[in-house]
Amino acid sequence: MIRLLLADDQALVRGALAALLDLETDLEVVAQVGRGDEVVEAARASDAEVCLLDIEMPGLTGIDAAEALRRELPGVRSLIVTTFGRPGYVRRAIEAGASGFVVKDTPARQLADAVRRVHSGLRVIDPDLAAESLIDGPSPLTGRERELLTYALDGSPVASIAARVHLSEGTVRNHLSAAIGKTGATTRSEAARIAHERGWL
């Protein structure tokens, strides 16, 4: 009997996944949480063996939760199950110690298998995503560029970004100009969108 923890902020999806996995005779959902910062505690309390983690969650990212799990409960394995197959996510998930990475596009019947493989110590990574994350490599953005791009995501003017980070307007424009060059964009908001799609933020 493999003991599972589910973490997804959408209650309906969480409950549905639980129903799906409980149909398998060798799997048992022993905990469900809706926030990333409740994962470690719930995993400890429920004595889970494998944690299915969504990435976009309040409190803590699924990737950060995987890292916390590796640190606090090294015996527990994590499997990232997410909507977005952003190449950068795969890389960061693996670096965070996750044992698997599947997108929510995969057929339902393959999920249980993925769980079993992860439980037995194997790595499960969506092959298309693995290839994609290899070809465009790691993020070329520096720390500042990444930060400023996240602030540019909503289309704020440079002046308000500069105020938020306590920097000169010129400096902000310089960093963003560099980011625009690295993403192949022509506008800061286009650059922000591209970086976001690739999981660089």
Add this chain to the structure above:
Amino acid sequence: MIRLLLADDQALVRGALAALLDLETDLEVVAQVGRGDEVVEAARASDAEVCLLDIEMPGLTGIDAAEALRRELPGVRSLIVTTFGRPGYVRRAIEAGASGFVVKDTPARQLADAVRRVHSGLRVIDPDLAAESLIDGPSPLTGRERELLTYALDGSPVASIAARVHLSEGTVRNHLSAAIGKTGATTRSEAARIAHERGWL
């Protein structure tokens, strides 16, 4: 026995919802599709009574699918089940003839109840969303403004938008300026983001 059709582009979620709903003794999932433009055909072939429709799907929006269902198979009721509780979505869903609107945040056990109510002819609408969609009213955007905002969503410069719709650069700027005023934004990409969040696109 209530006959259900599930439409969601994420295979895992679709399968999981099927598992969840099949646990109910009075419900039966008789069809599953991953595209909006396959809904009507599948509903007819499977003789479904209630259709659970996600909004964001390839081919056809869940809202448009609901409209097509009302036109082609008036006896079939639709229940929108979506990730995003954008106020404008609720309004458009109701106008398209949908009988219900729930977000994927709702507890799993309430979904089956929502299905039963819709099947019995009642309307099921998330109360918070209903209130929200009343207070900020219908979209104030004109057709052109809406179209240009969708092109502005990715942060394209005005010049490329103008080229795509075969309009003068000045005209595009005028329309976008109007949209910026109506959304309370200060930048076209901020306006695009706001309009998108409210379901005006």
Add this chain to the structure above:
DNA sequence: ACCTCCCCGTGACACCTGTCATCGCGCCGC
């Protein structure tokens, strides 16, 4: 020590953008 890279800043320049006033056209509704 030297080089490289990231960070922060300034100044200047060309270009893009948002706003406004003003025009003409066509389509409704009253």
Add this chain to the structure above:
DNA sequence: GCGGCGCGATGACAGGTGTCACGGGGAGGT
């Protein structure tokens, strides 16, 4: 018929934006 409104367009202007050249400082590697 006349006003209102959406649509397309032009011109002009202030201010925002992207780019480049050039500084200086600090951390890390050889």
